[in-house]
Amino acid sequence: xxxxxxxxxxxxxxxxxxxxxxxxxxxxxxxxxxxxxxxxxxxxxxxxxxxxxxxxxxxxxxxxxxxxxxxxxxxxxxxxxxxxxxxxxxxxxxxxxxxxxxxxxxx
Amino acid sequence: xxxxxxxxxxxxxxxxxxxxxxxxxxxxxxxxxxxxxxxxxxxxxxxxxxxxxxxxxxxxxxxxxxxxxxxxxxxxxxxxxxxxxxxxxxxxxxxxxxxxxxxxxxxxxxxxxxxxxxxxxx
Numbered sequence: 001x002x003x004x005x006x007x008x009x010x011x012x013x014x015x016x017x018x019x020x021x022x023x024x025x026x027x028x029x030x031x032x033x034x035x036x037x038x039x040x041x042x043x044x045x046x047x048x049x050x051x052x053x054x055x056x057x058x059x060x061x062x063x064x065x066x067x068x069x070x071x072x073x074x075x076x077x078x079x080x081x082x083x084x085x086x087x088x089x090x091x092x093x094x095x096x097x098x099x100x101x102x103x104x105x106x107x
Numbered sequence: 108x109x110x111x112x113x114x115x116x117x118x119x120x121x122x123x124x125x126x127x128x129x130x131x132x133x134x135x136x137x138x139x140x141x142x143x144x145x146x147x148x149x150x151x152x153x154x155x156x157x158x159x160x161x162x163x164x165x166x167x168x169x170x171x172x173x174x175x176x177x178x179x180x181x182x183x184x185x186x187x188x189x190x191x192x193x194x195x196x197x198x199x200x201x202x203x204x205x206x207x208x209x210x211x212x213x214x215x216x217x218x219x220x221x222x223x224x225x226x227x228x229x
Contacts (some may be wrong), residue, residue, distance in 0.1 A: 001169070036152075042218040044152065049207065055217070082129040087152055091214035094166035096142075096154040 002026050002090050006099035014107045019075040021102045023088035028068045032092040035064055035073045038101075039084045047086075048073065080106055109133040111203045111220030119224045127208050127223055129186040129203030137161070137181035140206035142187050142216060145199035145225075155201070156188065159212055170196075191226045200224050 004107045013019050023033065031051040036044040048064040051071055052077040061076045075082055083106055088099040115127040127143070143155040156167045156177040163178050176189040186203050201223045204216035 032214075034136065036216075038152075043202065044216075045219075046207070046215065046217050049215050051214075059202060085151075089152075089154075089215060094157060094214065095168050096157070096214055098152040101151040 001095055002029060002092065002097055004087055004088055004090050004097045004099040006086075006102050010103040010105070011102065012105045012107045013078050014097065015078055015080060017078045019078050019082075019104065020102075021065075021073045021086055021088075023071045023073070023099050025069045025071075025090055025092075029090050029092035031067045032090060033064075033066070033071050034089045034091060035062075036087045036089065037082075037084045044087065076107070078104075089098060109205065109218045111205065111218060113201065113203055113220045113223035116201065116223035117192055118228060120229055121194055121227055123150045123227070125190045125193065125225060126167040127162075127188040127190065127201055127203075127225070129220055129223075131186065131203075131205070134205065136179075138209055138210065139159075140212035140214070141179060141186045142204045142206060143186075144175060144202045144204050144216070144219075146202070146210040146222070150199075153199075157165070157184070157212065157214070158225045160210070181221075190225070193225075197228050198225060198227045 014078040033051045035048040052064045085101045112130045142157045158177045174192045178187045202222040205218040207213045207217040
């Protein structure tokens, strides 16, 4: 089974900062990677699929890149409403797997 | 508007059984693969199971294989999760989630229900 490892587990950044979260798959998954945002006490929301395709309605400050085993989620200019936990998810094949999450806070 | 409304969550003793339900509306239910995803208190997301559009294909996480059974009733626009031999490790908020792929399983999720709380405790 494929394992997904995110780093860092948590980070704190200032409003306006560029933020990058990484996700590594234990074996190649081509571009079958999605990113979700889960705000405190809320349901997860899809941000990006196919490693780099923005889901409908997601602000353009979010972007994704990578293929194979190494992926990144970037927020170009951090906003207060981006405080959340971010998860990557492999959907190359079942069983599906999420990364452990990255908690993002504002300094 | 897509809605996924879960029910059936309660407090159950270790070794007990429970059946979760998820009522879907706002989309053509039998066009889509459906999933269960869970989240233990203060923890991350864990995919649990999926079922294809007609129920002929199912997959499970290793942690629940042999204990949980996913099913669906397309005539009722409903998804189910039969949970047997429950342990305290199964305590979590259980989300039903809609697959994003139309007619085929894309295996990522574009809509999530609000979740149903399952607590396994003696």
